[in-house]
Amino acid sequence: MLLTCPYCGLRDQSEFTYRGDANARRPSFADESIEAHAAYVFDRENPSGLHEEIWNHTSGCRNHIKVVRNVTTHEVVSCEPVGPFAKALKRGRAT
Amino acid sequence: MSGVRLTLRPGVGTSIDTDKTLTFSFDGKSYEGHVGDTLASALLANGVDIVARSFKYHRPRGIFSAGSEEPSALVTLRSGARQEPNIRATEIELYEGLEARSQNRWPSAKFDLMAINQLPGKAFAAGFYYKTFMGTPGMGTKFWWFCEQFIRRAAGLGKPTVDPDPDHYARMNAYCDVLVVGSGAAGIAAAKRAASAGARVILCDESAEAGGSLRSACEYLDGEAAQDWVKRELAALAEHENVRVLSRCTVQSMFDGETYLAIERVADHKLRPAPHEPRQRAWTIRTTSAVIATGAIERPMVFGGNDKPGVILADAARRYAREFGVSPGRSVAVFTNNDTGWLAARDMARCGVIITAIIDTRSDVGDAIREAGAETRATIHTGSAVLRAKGFQTLSAVEVADFNETTNTVGSNRQIVACDALAVSGGWSPAFHLTSQQGGKHLTSQQGGKPVWDSELQAFLPGEATSNWHGAGAMAGKFGLRQAFRSGEEAAVLALADCGLGEGESSVPEIEGDSIDYAPAPVFEVRSKHKAFVDLQHDVTADDVRLAHREGFVSVEHLKRYTTLGMATDQGKTSNVTGLAIMAEARDLPIPEVGTTRFRPPYTPVALGAVAGEKFGHLAAERLTPMHDWHVANRAGMYANGPWLRPESYNGPGETVEQAYIREARAVRESVGIVDVSTLGKIDVQGPDAVEFLNRVYSNGFAKLPVGKARYGLMLREDGFLFDDGTTWRLDEHRFLMTTTTAGAGRVMEHLEYHRDVVWPDLKVALTSVSDEWAGVALAGPKSRAVLENLFGAKPISNDQLPFMGVRELKLGGIDVLIARLSFSGELAYELYCGAHCGQGLWDALMEAGRPHRITPYGLEALSTLRIEKGHVAGPELNGRTTPHDLGLSGMVSTKKNFIGKALLQREALQSEDRLQLVAIKSVDGQRIRGGSHLVAGNRDEPGISQGHTTSTCFSPELNCYVSLALLERGKIRHGEKMFATNPVRSAHVAVEVVSPHMVDPKGERMHG
Amino acid sequence: MSRYSALAILRNAFTGNRHWTPAWRKPQPKAQYDVVIIGGGGHGLSTAFYLARVHGIANVAVVEKGYLGSGNVGRNTTIVRSNYRLPPNSAFYEKSMELWRGLSHELNYNVMFSPRGVMNLAHTPGQMDAYAERGNQMRLMGVRSELLDRGQVAKLNPGMDVSGSARFPIEGALLQPDAGNARHDAVAWGYARGADQLGVDLLENTEVVGFLKEGDTIVGVEVERAGERSEIRAGKTGVAVAGSTSRVMKLAGVDRLPIESTVLQAFVSESIKPILPSVTTFGAGHLYVSQSDKGGLVFGGNIDYYNSYAQRGNLPVWEEVMSELVAMFPNFARLRLLRSWGGIMDMSMDGSPIITTGPLPGMYLNAGWCYGGFKATPASGWCFAHTIANDKPHALNSAFTLERFKQGRPIDELGAGPTPWYH
Known part of the structure; x- marks a missing residue:
């Protein structure tokens, strides 16, 4: 399987580390409730078909990317940057 | 069967070089063959008929095919450490000195006593194992266990060696626009077309020579014999700068993202690889598109005794005659349900093979085909079928009966046709194994991947493509040379489109030769x-x-x-x-x-060593500290700590590890010791929000840490359990150096980066792993300050200038050194970091400065001993199941701020006092507490249930007894209790007393001093 | 329905094997059952069997989308063991061992349970201590275990690299002598035949496409069979669908569970004469290997680390698994990989299973097997049947709840935390 790192280009999956469901969102930092955190940490939709997930280009630029992938066919639909440099990269592309 | 070498002349034996003779042995007997022969063709030429035995009944088996589809002719190749079981004789190229043996037989393939398995006959039918060997209730398992020994020995095929493989394997990565799998007519057409458009092409073929069916074809291409045409075209392709031709290279699997694994057999056609030559090479080929032109595999017919040596696939028989100049028998009959069987007969006859009969289940056969039959001068039996093969062990005759095509049954008309070989053809199955491996559905397709039945060809064809591949030639149901060339080019055009390249140029040759129908009659069994x-x-x-x-x-x-x-x-x-x-x-x-089942990778069996590739034998890199060589030179036993090698202890002459670490630990407590801590994870944390970030990832507060100070920090996982610990040093307002445990360095970095990028992207903080940039040395013991004073003078090291947890930069000669006053041992202690390239220099300087104080290098064992005595936790206590409270670190959990893990740490069960809690235990009977002990109330015979277990054990020089840290149910309130540390797997049962984990200097006066 | 025995085999052989009868019926579904079990894999079939055999509840249907045993029960590396360190796992898997030992008789079907031993190699003194801790826990729970030194390991495994110069030298091993293998398909077929004989209806090629609900309560399933939809009402509905758990539970309106599905690959070599006596695991990575009765080396390693519902994996796991195997056994390098395949694992958040009532009224859930489901097959069915029959868990599965995550009672053997692909 190949993923396109928005910073480095098309790379083999073995350069990346899987970080799981991109829709598992941490509650706001002020929130200290068990309920909200348990949902964040333990509960997963685990859909078949399209799945949004975070990967880290660990053996490359170490940036995180959001991948949309069909988990039934392993077809990679899109790879988008996330994190502090994401905006800058998108701006850079637009110009 | 009694194979025989034909008179060799042009057109007969096109693949062999008759001038070059090779000697080989089979079952200890010496034979001769030619360069270009396979082991199978050479065995046939020498009249060797029984080469193997079947798996279950041990029935005699001969040579059935001429390729990688061979089910029968499995032999053990080579001997000693290179012994290879289950090698198909049809695939192995003959080389001088080749040594092969039959397998799974006793005493010989010709006379196999294990054929006794045939006697129970129908009792050994499918599924019989499931219905018996159960024994009597109560001892059932034992009865099966007893029987299984014999069954296991009888099963299996060839014998493996117990010697390590002396050869090595290589791995290659390759990239291309169009991968072409198979170099038959369709593959060559596709490769030419793709190359003409400027595509980077890799052309792979499992055989030594390219050409596929062209190698035995009788057709003329552009007026040239097919074999000559192939040679010329291949040479031209290989010359092309965009084309890489890999022969003896089987594309084995198709993975996601147009990634293919191909195994090149670099030296399997030699006695042994040349020096430094790999035996095989695993190619990971990443391509944009692929043309799959893997041909088709001929199907046999099923009839009585159809397994006898002498029964052979018709096209294989033809290939043996054409390519190797070998007749599978002295008189050959042909049994077919389609036209290709007739052409095989004709081609064989043209090579000098004696064809005695052609038997076809069909009564209606075309004139051109009948003409081909007439040319063989064989008797023709249309509307007939072979009912059974006769002969003791090998074929001597077939019984032919009239055949009713509408009912698929035989009539009563019988006759015996004498023959010692029977060439059978039951039609063709396209070899779409590779594409079938993908299976599943594609996003844009409902049918994708699933094979489709073609009732005309009586065969499955590959389903719709699930990725960028295009079938060509027989693999895609396009039989015959004309269709093969055309479909090869068409597939190439589609592949070029995948690459965004132009269509290239067409160059289909003019073909002279038969034009026949490949569709068989729907007969599979007589x-x-x-x-x-x-x-x-x-x-x-x-x-x-x-x-x-x-x-x-x-x-x-x-x-x-x-x-x-x-x-x-x-x-x-x-x-x-x-x-x-x-x-x-x-x-x-x-x-x-x-239905059909999905083919699974690999296409043909692959040597495990080839997939392991260069990783074979050293599958993980070793990480060494800058002072590694010094440790080894100074008698350190090295210990694998994750990927790192670290000194376990420095063993003096005649000293055991235990004696050594006790000496080292004592030296630290009494004077001064030095230890390499370069392996600790080190992360540079910078930015205006660095302090906020640290405050979120550590459970204790970092907001008020002053510049020039270090703080011990605890990190929790989001679920509230302990994750890692270490000290973090504030070097500047917005700059910190974080240290982590050796084992946790990688996962802490990933944890931090994830939270910085994904969870809190608004925090302005930069994270850089600097583990390899810094060498680290810890100096511990009451004399450690004195050692440093020798180097830096008294003032910078004084308690005022460098108080407990203080950090400062100093210079040692030309070396910049960061010094922090930290203690893991509980003694007055320092950690000194410098650039990795200066690590040995710093170490040497400290050793020199410490000489007056008899400075002692110490290893992991002593390091561990010192921290156990002090009650400091480390990896064994941070086992992923402990909370700060369990380890007595509640004080490190802030109530004033939020942090990762805070919410879930509040879960009811994690707040319970019934959990396992950190204590220390002391041996009270002088016995050694060994690693992995459990704490129990009872004696050796009736220990009772486990109430906890030891985590880190050692002999304490300070307390002069064996001690251990342990996790004990409700441990905090059980100090003073007497228990046993039981270790039945190590035959130990030690009386112990539960004590506070802080066994040495509980008030911490030494390290603050 | 014929009983299987050596005598029956002989009798049938004389009559050309023409009188064998189907191993199980192919019944039409009834409109109503006391219990419907979704999933005709190992766990679903064993649940049905024990419901009928132990609890006298035989008005049961097992609803299977494909053919019986088409999931992980027919795709695993057939290892049976109970060498766990945490008491809830230890007790549960030891119950499974007890059932394994009598299973062939209980089912009148030879499941070929073969206690040839499971050997976990250790490569450092620290790892030896960790295995000692586990071995001692096993002993204290009444499970046999032995700690072997390097010499003992070498003696049992000709060909293994026990040299000190290995990248990860072998220090010793933990052995569970009573653990071993069983024939995976036979387990599914044996339970199927056993359940069928007790009156359970096994409905193959029947896909659950929805649940019947009265308020919040599940009262049956809607199924599709041969293109036609129908309703099957059930007093109780059990779900045992492993990698498809999230998919099926979503049909009942349960959108989120502490489970992710990933693919685990397995590998088999060509058949060879016996060379590997026990099940062996490599301790400096993740690899387990044994030799089947047919002679193939059956082995596997880590999951492919990403969510997947495709029953196939990728090359990095091949390379990792093969290099670990030949590092351990350098003589295996010339043996050949015959086949690889993938199964979908229901990875839970702590690596341990869920066998529970709920999460909706009328419903029961059996899931989260990660890649340890095969060995659990008997105890899983036994406990799940108990839970369904009594509407509450047995003591053996009382810790395997869904609520344990919110309560802070994970059963985390590896201490790897709530990251499913680390378990």
């Missing part, structure tokens, strides 16, 4: 009362298939699993479709409704 085999290697009979049906194992997967059909080393290449057809008939369903 039913009789005789044992008829579907899977030749696993001895699965047509009756076994019907038995599976009778017992309800009717789905394809159940059929396969229950009868083991198609699960032998050939993975059913010649038997799957036939098995399905018989099941379909039994179920009274059309074949496609019975």
